[in-house]
Amino acid sequence: MPSERGSHLSDQKNFESALAAHAKFRKEKGDPRNWAAYTPHTGVIGRDYYVRHCCFKWSDHQKYNELKVHEELGEDWTDGPGQYVKKTRHFYSWVDRENNNWPEGTKANLLRLTHHKLKPNSDIGPVVKEISDLAKKMGWKRAWGWSYERNMDGVYLTLAMPSENFSGFEPPTPGFEEMAAKEIGKDELKELFSRFDEHVESLSFQIMKFRPEFSVIHDK
Numbered sequence: 054m055p056s057e058r059g060s061h062l063s064d065q066k067n068f069e070s071a072l073a074a075h076a077k078f079r080k081e082k083g084d085p086r087n088w089a090a091y092t093p094h095t096g097v098i099g100r101d102y103y104v105r106h107c108c109f110k111w112s113d114h115q116k117y118n119e120l121k122v123h124e125e126l127g128e129d130w131t132d133g134p135g136q137y138v139k140k141t142r143h144f145y146s147w148v149d150r151e152n153n154n155w156p157e158g159t160k161a162n163l164l165r166l167t168h169h170k171l172k173p174n175s176d177i178g179p180v181v182k183e184i185s186d187l188a189k190k191m192g193w194k195r196a197w198g199w200s201y202e203r204n205m206d207g208v209y210l211t212l213a214m215p216s217e218n219f220s221g222f223e224p225p226t227p228g229f230e231e232m233a234a235k236e237i238g239k240d241e242l243k244e245l246f247s248r249f250d251e252h253v254e255s256l257s258f259q260i261m262k263f264r265p266e267f268s269v270i271h272d273k
Contacts, residue, residue, distance in 0.1 A: 160217035
């Protein structure tokens with residue numbers, strides 16, 4: 054009798070093969086969107102797959118949903134990778150473009166994600182702006198992105214920091230806190246971080262790996 058672990062690995066292999074075929078199918082059928090697939094590099098491995106598109110206006114999203122190709126895409130998903138999926142979750146996120154620093158051409162083969170679960174009725178936005186404005190003013194040599202997501206558990210603020218490879222995990226010299234302390238003073242920096250923390254209920258950290266074989270990426 055096959056073991057439960059053996060069955061899981063078989064399903065994972067079949068799912069990944071079907072997902073790669075489905076990504077190719079979507080591109081061939083004219084799905085106009087880029088879909089970036091990521092899997093966890095830390096935490097539980099081989100269970101969760103994240104597929105993300107960024108970004109759109111609601112009016113464009115309506116037009117996208119009215120495309121006739123969705124029926125074919127849905128059937129291919131159901132007959133392909135969908136048969137191996139136990140649970141699907143779908144959420145919208147709001148990307149804080151004003152306070153991000155994500156230059157054109159930024160490589161995001163790895164994403165370091167810090168998820169901040171916010172306290173009820175939090176208004177953390179102004180503090181996020183202060184921190185981002187400070188980083189930009191200092192010329193901090195990092196790309197970063199803030200986004201907000203509301204789900205069944207509450208509201209989350211995620212800080213994403215992309216890297217082309219693991220070498221990108223090396224912190225810049227001087228580091229953020231050292232530069233910021235010289236810019237505004239140690240006490241002011243401590244007070245700024247304290248005001249940020251006042252809005253945060255809990256933290257979690259994750260590293261995600263880009264999976265091009267499961268992604269739909271159109272040539273520019």
